Amino acid sequence: MSELLANLALGFSVAAHPYNIGFCLLGALVGTLVGVLPGIGTVATVAMLLPITFGLPPVGALIMLAGIYYGAQYGGSTTSVLVNIPGEAGSVVTCLDGHQMAKQGRAGAALAIAAIGSFFAGCVATVLVAALGTPLTSLALLFGPAEYFALMVLGLIFAVVLAKGSVLNAIAMILLGLLLSMIGSDLETGAGRMTFDIAELSDGIGFSNVAMGIFGFAEIIRNLEMSQESRDIVKGKIKGLMPTRQDLIDASGAIARGTVLGSLLGILPGGGAVVSSFAAYTFEKRISKHPERFGRGAIEGVAAPEAANNAAAQTSFIPLLTLGIPPNAVMALMVGAMTIHGIVPGPQVMTKQPELFWGMVASMWLGNLMLIIINLPLVGVWVSLLRVPYRLLYPSIIVFCCIGIYSINNSPTDVVISAIFGLVGYWLTKHDFEPAPLVLAFVLGPLMEENLRRAMLIARGDATVFITRPISGTLIALAAGLLVVAALPMIRRRRDEVFVE
Amino acid sequence: MADGVKSPPNGAGLRFKVRAPREFYGGLALIGVAIVAIWASGDLPGMHGFAFGPGTAPRLFAGLLALVGALVALSGLIFDGPPIDSFAIRGPAWVMLGILAFAGMIRGVHLSFMTIPPLGLIPSTFAAFMISIFGSSEMRWVESLIAAVAMTAFCVALFVYLLQLPFQLWPWY
Numbered sequence: 217m218s219e220l221l222a223n224l225a226l227g228f229s230v231a232a233h234p235y236n237i238g239f240c241l242l243g244a245l246v247g248t249l250v251g252v253l254p255g256i257g258t259v260a261t262v263a264m265l266l267p268i269t270f271g272l273p274p275v276g277a278l279i280m281l282a283g284i285y286y287g288a289q290y291g292g293s294t295t296s297v298l299v300n301i302p303g304e305a306g307s308v309v310t311c312l313d314g315h316q317m318a319k320q321g322r323a324g325a326a327l328a329i330a331a332i333g334s335f336f337a338g339c340v341a342t343v344l345v346a347a348l349g350t351p352l353t354s355l356a357l358l359f360g361p362a363e364y365f366a367l368m369v370l371g372l373i374f375a376v377v378l379a380k381g382s383v384l385n386a387i388a389m390i391l392l393g394l395l396l397s398m399i400g401s402d403l404e405t406g407a408g409r410m411t412f413d414i415a416e417l418s419d420g421i422g423f424s425n426v427a428m429g430i431f432g433f434a435e436i437i438r439n440l441e442m443s444q445e446s447r448d449i450v451k452g453k454i455k456g457l458m459p460t461r462q463d464l465i466d467a468s469g470a471i472a473r474g475t476v477l478g479s480l481l482g483i484l485p486g487g488g489a490v491v492s493s494f495a496a497y498t499f500e501k502r503i504s505k506h507p508e509r510f511g512r513g514a515i516e517g518v519a520a521p522e523a524a525n526n527a528a529a530q531t532s533f534i535p536l537l538t539l540g541i542p543p544n545a546v547m548a549l550m551v552g553a554m555t556i557h558g559i560v561p562g563p564q565v566m567t568k569q570p571e572l573f574w575g576m577v578a579s580m581w582l583g584n585l586m587l588i589i590i591n592l593p594l595v596g597v598w599v600s601l602l603r604v605p606y607r608l609l610y611p612s613i614i615v616f617c618c619i620g621i622y623s624i625n626n627s628p629t630d631v632v633i634s635a636i637f638g639l640v641g642y643w644l645t646k647h648d649f650e651p652a653p654l655v656l657a658f659v660l661g662p663l664m665e666e667n668l669r670r671a672m673l674i675a676r677g678d679a680t681v682f683i684t685r686p687i688s689g690t691l692i693a694l695a696a697g698l699l700v701v702a703a704l705p706m707i708r709r710r711r712d713e714v715f716v717e
Numbered sequence: 718m719a720d721g722v723k724s725p726p727n728g729a730g731l732r733f734k735v736r737a738p739r740e741f742y743g744g745l746a747l748i749g750v751a752i753v754a755i756w757a758s759g760d761l762p763g764m765h766g767f768a769f770g771p772g773t774a775p776r777l778f779a780g781l782l783a784l785v786g787a788l789v790a791l792s793g794l795i796f797d798g799p800p801i802d803s804f805a806i807r808g809p810a811w812v813m814l815g816i817l818a819f820a821g822m823i824r825g826v827h828l829s830f831m832t833i834p835p836l837g838l839i840p841s842t843f844a845a846f847m848i849s850i851f852g853s854s855e856m857r858w859v860e861s862l863i864a865a866v867a868m869t870a871f872c873v874a875l876f877v878y879l880l881q882l883p884f885q886l887w888p889w890y
Contacts, residue, residue, distance in 0.1 A: 440808030647743035
């Protein structure tokens with residue numbers, strides 16, 4: 217316990233450094249700024265803003281990224297409430313009751329409850345991350361190459377299960393991502409692989425190029441297809457920012473339950489944040505005495521999913537920081553950022569760079585606080601941003617992305633590569649292939665191959681090692697079980713319902 | 718097998734009815750990617766003893782991709798599915814052109830038919846904005862020019878002055 221406090225104290229001493237607070241604030245601000253734009257989700261926001269953190273020192277960069285992440289998420293809920301456009305799957309449920317509240321003139325209360333719920337969930341989850349970090353790191357020591365490989369398989373299968381649409385399509389995207397990650401030099405021999413004798417490909421395809429192309433550019437091209445009306449924004453006035461006493465009482469239970477649910481689901485690899493908000497909403501509706509209020513502006517319907525979403529976002533740092541395995545696409549982006557700063561995510565981060573680890577944990581909490589402080593007064597500003605017509609917005613985003621990608625390596629080729637991935641992403645969505653599993657697999661690819669090769673070498677070529685070792689065998693069995701469940705058509709139909717609701 | 722896959726995807730010679738074109742042609746394209754990957758990694762050494770060679774994993778995953786691609790394509794023959802949405806031309810074309818213009822202008826480029834000198838950040842940003850804005854059918858000249866100037870100024874302020882990234886701003890500086 218005292219160790220926990222000492223660790224948190226170290227974290228806050230790092231995070232509270234004026235520079236780092238500044239980075240966190242800037243991150244949360246820019247994150248909200250971009251996240252609030254309709255049609256741009258959390259992943260796209262983080263992908264677009266990744267390059268601006270490259271010039272900073274590692275600790276500052278990661279703290280700023282954490283700020284961007286929370287800002288983007290909060291921005292997403294702002295658009296959900298005000299204009300009924302969810303930036304991403306996670307905030308779809310917030311739209312249901314949040315926008316209804318906005319229509320009744322209670323947008324301020326909805327936004328405030330979302331922020332308060334997120335903040336409470338953030339506080340609890342921060343303590344949880346700090347408490348669980350150390351024990352889980354010792355668990356990581358039990359992990360050999362076979363176990364790491366098995367865990368990554370499990371994570372990828374989770375991504376498959378959570379993807380919309382066909383399981384086969386999602387598996388295909390995983391394999392495509394793995395294959396793309398193998399372009400470039402071989403880790404052991406240095407032999408160029410699948411480079412087609414193009415010099416720029418010998419270092420492999422940069423992660424940010426893929427992410428920016430598939431999420432950023434493809435998103436823009438898709439949005440351009442939509443008619444103006446579907447993008448146009450309800451112009452309402454926001455009156456009365458603060459929720460009433462009754463609102464707070466109504467929402468408090470929902471916030472607490474959402475926090476617990478979200479914290480638990482977030483630890484699981486494979487995108488807990490999305491499921492958790494759906495789960496929290498469904499749960500609230502089920503236990504409510506007046507379920508008919510849901511969908512008509514029930515404040516619990518905003519509070520629970522927002523709290524769950526944020527708690528899960530926080531606890532999803534646990535598998536990343538302790539095992540080095542990103543549980544979802546945003547965390548995958550974080551790994552990309554860490555690698556660029558020369559940090560290999562995993563258990564050694566906590567022991568070798570405690571100030572980085574605990575600083576990040578503390579900055580999560582600070583990020584949440586920033587959101588409450590800066591965003592509530594700024595709601596009016598975000599709304600006016602939504603009035604900028606899309607025809608001016610999208611070229612700005614493109615230019616911003618271009619400079620961002622170019623500045624990573626001062627390489628025009630990177631810009632061209634991400635343009636190509638923009639077209640690829642556009643094509644993929646036309647054929648019902650979801651890009652998120654591809655990006656996750658692309659990040660995990662090198663790690664997976666390395667552990668696969670090592671495990672096979674240690675086992676002297678015996679592939680059954682993944683099943684016979686207890687931890688690895690359990691993980692593989694879990695993954696197989698999940699896959700079977702997801703593939704059963706009946707359950708698939710129910711899953712679609714959950715995501716349509 | 719490769720021949721059947723590379724046949725043009727208009728279904729001319731197929732005896733089966735394509736029920737879900739998104740899946741069917743998507744699957745075929747994945748098989749195509751897998752074949753290219755297998756061909757491209759064909760010259761890499763494979764297993765020696767217990768150790769993976771550089772070519773083992775790419776061929777392994779490409780093989781799996783071909784298999785899953787085939788299953789996806791097959792499911793497109795068995796189950797019914799929605800038709801493929803039409804692909805827009807205008808939006809993607811102008812957006813791509815804008816991005817390529819940025820890539821070509823920022824550091825200059827030598828192509829077989831033309832050479833662009835390094836023009837620097839300000840002209841590249843302005844050009845990329847003004848080209849990509851044609852992707853929308855709602856484009857208006859005056860506001861676009863104003864927005865392009867404003868955005869260029871914003872980017873210079875953010876990337877060059879605030880983040881201190883080394884950029885060449887003008888063709889001559």
